[in-house]
Amino acid sequence: MKRVSWWLAAAIILAWLPVVLPLASKSAVWQWSETASSNASADPTINWREGQPPSSVNDSARAMMAALAAYRDDISGSVTTTGTSTAYSATSNQNLCASPSTTPQDGQLFSATVNNTNGASATLTVDSCASYPIQSAPGVAVPAGTMISGTPYSFKFSNANSAWMLRDLYASPYNIPLGGFLYSTISSPPNSNFAVPNGQCISNTTYSAYWTALGSPASGSCAGGQFAILDVRGRALIALDNEGGTPANRLTSSSAGFGTAFTSLGATCSNGNESSTIQTTNLPPYTPSGAVSQVAGTFAAPQGLYNISPGGIGVSLWGTTVGSPTTVSLSLSSQSFTGNAAGGSSTPMSRVNPNIGVYVYLRVL
Numbered sequence: 001m002k003r004v005s006w007w008l009a010a011a012i013i014l015a016w017l018p019v020v021l022p023l024a025s026k027s028a029v030w031q032w033s034e035t036a037s038s039n040a041s042a043d044p045t046i047n048w049r050e051g052q053p054p055s056s057v058n059d060s061a062r063a064m065m066a067a068l069a070a071y072r073d074d075i076s077g078s079v080t081t082t083g084t085s086t087a088y089s090a091t092s093n094q095n096l097c098a099s100p101s102t103t104p105q106d107g108q109l110f111s112a113t114v115n116n117t118n119g120a121s122a123t124l125t126v127d128s129c130a131s132y133p134i135q136s137a138p139g140v141a142v143p144a145g146t147m148i149s150g151t152p153y154s155f156k157f158s159n160a161n162s163a164w165m166l167r168d169l170y171a172s173p174y175n176i177p178l179g180g181f182l183y184s185t186i187s188s189p190p191n192s193n194f195a196v197p198n199g200q201c202i203s204n205t206t207y208s209a210y211w212t213a214l215g216s217p218a219s220g221s222c223a224g225g226q227f228a229i230l231d232v233r234g235r236a237l238i239a240l241d242n243e244g245g246t247p248a249n250r251l252t253s254s255s256a257g258f259g260t261a262f263t264s265l266g267a268t269c270s271n272g273n274e275s276s277t278i279q280t281t282n283l284p285p286y287t288p289s290g291a292v293s294q295v296a297g298t299f300a301a302p303q304g305l306y307n308i309s310p311g312g313i314g315v316s317l318w319g320t321t322v323g324s325p326t327t328v329s330l331s332l333s334s335q336s337f338t339g340n341a342a343g344g345s346s347t348p349m350s351r352v353n354p355n356i357g358v359y360v361y362l363r364v365l
Helices: 001-019 055-074 207-213
Strands: 087-090 109-113 123-126 133-136 152-158 163-166 181-184 201-203 226-229 292-293 297-301 303-308 312-317 326-330 336-339 361-364
Touching: 055 109, 087 109, 133 152
Parallel strands: 087 123, 133 163
Antiparallel strands: 109 152, 123 133, 152 163, 181 361, 201 226, 292 336, 297 303, 303 312, 312 326
């Protein structure tokens, strides 16, 4: 009789063990199986064994509710990360890696609100799991500035890629990547992720992802801890001549054309006025055409009548004592030119294309 009582007591203890020791592991949906018969003891806090004590039913039901609530919160974005913009950390409600494993279950979902706008090659560490890269596609790191501080994002763990895959990529503002331009007909930026690029100084800290992506430029004329963005007012955007590393040799002259070699970010056209006045040195070589002729006619002189012909001047003189006229041939010193007319008003000539004005915004966050 004593032997039977001992085995009965042991069976009751084993049946109650998951309820009595709930802290051995958290209740977690990821522990559950799609095979119903495997769920009798799949979750250490839930007892659905055959012949379980009636008193364990309510505890098991409540444990399932708690597990679902933890799963709900872990995919809602209510968890906020800690760490840096390139190394995020988070604590889930389900303990996604049960010792000794350091790898989340394949397909595990997790959502978190990031505490920093991401930098390049960002990673995520959840609970006691190992650190894994965040990718937008297999082997492709999420671009810097994709995940915005204070915004929730969803991830799915992939064993095949050994990475947290960012779901619904480019849910970021207006699908414009960090450093990209947005053309608009509205006179104000769509949100705080965009700035009006008029050459102003902005913070290295607030806009750290963009500053880093630019190569951490020096402050220059800005105050310490700031850097200047481009000034695009009244300018057309043109690709750098050496974009991709190989010059096209279309805009490389610093002495002619634009007056600037377009080989670095922010290069501007020093000859970029909307009009110019043509100088004599800008004219092409030209030889005027025409004909030179002498003027034929007559004019009065004190000593007589002068007859002028194209071949020279014939002069007939009548003196007071000369009875007959004397003819004298003279050369004409002044001549007239008949040909192309010269001259102009030096009116400035337009140099602009048939452009149209719009608002331009730069994504900096």
